[in-house]
Amino acid sequence: MAEPLKKGKKACTECRQQKTKCDVYLNPKEPCTRCRKVNANCVISDPFKREHKRKRLSELEHETKDLRRKLRASDSADLNPSPIPPLTAATNLTPRTESNSNLIHGESHIPPSLYPTQLLAPGGMGNTLLTPGPVPALEAGATRGRSLHGVEVSGDEIDDLFQLFFRHYAPFLPILNPDTRPDTYYAQSPFIFWCLIGVSCRAYIRNPTLLMALARHVIEMAFLSALSTSPPWHTIQGLLLLLTWPFPKGDHPDVTFQLGGMLLHIAMGNGLHIPMSSHEFSRVKIPVPSEGDLVRRSELWAHTVIVYQRLCMIKGQLPRGLVSPSQDPRQYQPPFDTIAPWLVLRLRCQELIVRCSESVSENGVRSMSIEQERALDALLHTCEGHVDDLDLQAITEDDRFDTGLCRMAIQSFHFYKVQTLVSSSFYPHVVATACDLIDHVQSLADQRPGCVAMCPIQISFGLLLASTSLLRILKSTASHGLDTSRARSSLFTAINIAKQMSVDRSDLAAKTTRVLTSLWNSSRAFHKADGGECTAMRIRSRLVLSPVLDAVWWWKDEFDRPSRAVRSSMEPADRSALMHARYGGAVHTGSGLGAGMNVNPDIAGGMMVPPSSTSELNQNSVFQLDEQFLADFEWALGGDPLFSLDPLPADWTCTSNTP
Template structure:
């Protein structure tokens, strides 16, 4: 039947029309049929979706003390113009079988959300020796969405814990593990869950859960990693696993992700592509951040799309603030590659001048990105990106005082610490900050410490603000610490003891020692170099272990004298009381100076002296977190 309107440009005026005659159809004019504008239909669907949401919320009993959580995603703006029938799945465990999990999004940038329960309440759950009652689980979930979720908006706050457990036990326990950082009713819960949840993370790739939930769980653990304690640090290999799980399931090519499925599924809708694009953006950010924190050069993963058009489509889909973060990481990755290409081992005057030009160029790229920044969260990433780029100035020895980089370093470091201070003043606490904020505070405070402890501080620099900011950073690190073995607690120990030290960054004769002894860990080098100064003075156990290692025994048994190990054009492993030789001469060290020997950093790294974590020393038992 030809159902065409009576009026319109293509209305049937002859019965039967040529189309119906050709197809042998009955041709009639339907007066009731009218053309419908798509925008008007979308508006009606939006109203209908809102009515269903209100009906669902009114039929459930909300837990008290609901908290505002902003989910600034591009998917939120698209959700209001599409039919999202995820409400029916909120209480249905079978929702976990969806190829593209449907999480409900708020209609505005900030809305009141709460964890919803049912008449039976949340079920008791157990993970080996840890057992949590339903009300404890509800409190932990509410705590997560109140304090943590805004830093990583990838989960639906209205989904019940039991549904998360049905979708993925690993994701369920990952949320609980992070939330336990600030769970005052059971302060032992974090240490009890750390080992078990970490093992679940590595075993998750063998599970039958949807890869979407595995990726979400890994993102959460990498954003708020457990304290290392006496266990090896696994965040770096875990970040690689996150990246490969995402790529294996086609998240890096959202418009073709259905081609990576083991079963035939329909091509993703626009909303599905946005969700996958944003999740892939989070994967890239977390992976590259893990590389930088471990002193590795991050791969430029934004260009992994098969052509330039796909890359632009991805940028057009995701939220603008994610685009800005990706561009900051892209600039920082290119900067790392350029610095390594310029050379960092033993820099000549020409190399130092070239390095200065390179860093100014990349700072200009950050300035260009800053012109488009409109969200407060973007400002921190811009500050961290600028701080990381400027930290490469510490590789210079001949021009660091004359190139004018130190005043800019002080301003950037102070601005970064001020941002964290403003966050603390606004929220009243810092236990919930993700790893990138902790690392930013560490990078800024170590930079200020190195400048303030050097003779450069008395050469016309205005250090009054730097000094006050440094002490503020120590107090902020105390607020961040949730465990005596976490990085924030160790930051306090190292900064405090190095500040009061008369030997740190000094030669044996008391003169200034400006050169970095660790030069292969990019922006992490100056942090690790400071930790080495701390170890040399305050951790004799570490030095005793180095002196007693099998490598040194083998050399001693062969009757060979200890010498500096030549790498490139520099001599590392030399006496810290001497400047590194710029001519590459191998300097003999007497047996009496063995106690002051600094081994080749690559050798130590191979034996995991540094590879486990930035700080791998036991916390001083006398340190009080209060």
């Protein structure tokens, strides 16, 4: 008699799972009736354990969602990463040390997989959970070549330029994602793509023709980007790049000042200036930004303000402050407490320059009495005390460069003084600051040979401001007793660095080299016609830039051959008629505004000066106010009436006080 089946093997696993009757025991070699009917796999298994159907379904659903989320994240990282990672948002979580400081700002501590997918919504401020607009699928492989108005750039060149940018340029302005492919950048925003190409080709040896070939076309794209329907952060990013590394002046006018205003207003129009309420500036209803969004918006706004205020300083204009005293500070302070420390320090340095410039303007710059000059001394002393406080927060070499440039900008206002210029004994402090600033730039050149041409505009301007200040002091008789050997060495170092910085003969560095070299070898620079020393500046309306422009005009008066040829061709009678038509023969005002003041046409715009200083200023050699040269030097900004004057004749001076 056959042994009966064990109780545990009377049914197959499928029937046991469904708790249905199973007849597999009748013929163990054949599937049971139910399994044959539903076409299931009929198996008898000892270790079988019945599963909870609903629990298993829930687990499968969660597993499916998790796989989909990972797939979306993978696609985003590979094909469509955002060009705005929070590259500086987490730098304050890791303390910085001297070992990683070389005038290049911190790399991100956030892995690429955690980059946000969006910063701004297409119509304004958005939430990082939203996804950007559709981007065409790009096949992996070689980068496609691109062309802009007939200027061809091959795929290999694009790859080289992107690598060059993220290796040498991006650390100065960390706002772009280095893991984004060039084709993806182009698909998201052709403007950002060409801005990045235009910046990185400054020192591209394989094709040195690209820089000037692309310059005008990229600038035209910058102005047209304000009309673009693309997300506004693309425009903000592109403008930040162009204003940090502006193109040399070629066949296009200098429009960096205009682009700076456009940058600020686009950022404000999208609520970046109020990060906590930026969602209120969107044309569509979007979620309130998260804490991480606030930090990223705050950092992008900080970059915008720094670039805008720096540009105004370089152009000799008074910029708009970051926060008005009448505005609620609670809207601004919380986010700025969490952004990167080096970014906060740079922001505070620029704000200090703005406040100092405003106070100096209120004190008066056109003509100052001795009381005003003493008040200026007290004001600058107070501002330098604030720089000392900022110095205590400077950890790295790049931090110290920022505070050094801030101190140099503030000390440049000492040159506005006439009556207390020498007695105030500020020359030793200016020499020390200027030499330190040049040493910082030299250290960068030593650490990264061949990369000086990639420095952003604040470094080249700091070099120019420091070197012209040293030149003016070394040409002065008051330089006796100073450490002139170090000052001379630093001046010559600045000239050599400027040569390395130059990427085109029309750029700022090339003109700096030409002006400094000529003035150093000149026996007439900063001297009157009779050989006496000229201590008063004749450019007095351009704030921090005035000492630089004043030196440039000394160079122009002696070495600018085209202007000298034009004025020498004029007859003496024509020159006199020109001056009479320009100034009406009136160099003294008897009543009303400016009564008792002498108008000296030797000084920019016929400025009014106190009678006590007129005798000295009237003996100065005369500048030729050539509008084209100022445009060539990239600082003719049209807002000051002195730039509309015609060149003054070489032999014309006005010493008469007769109405």
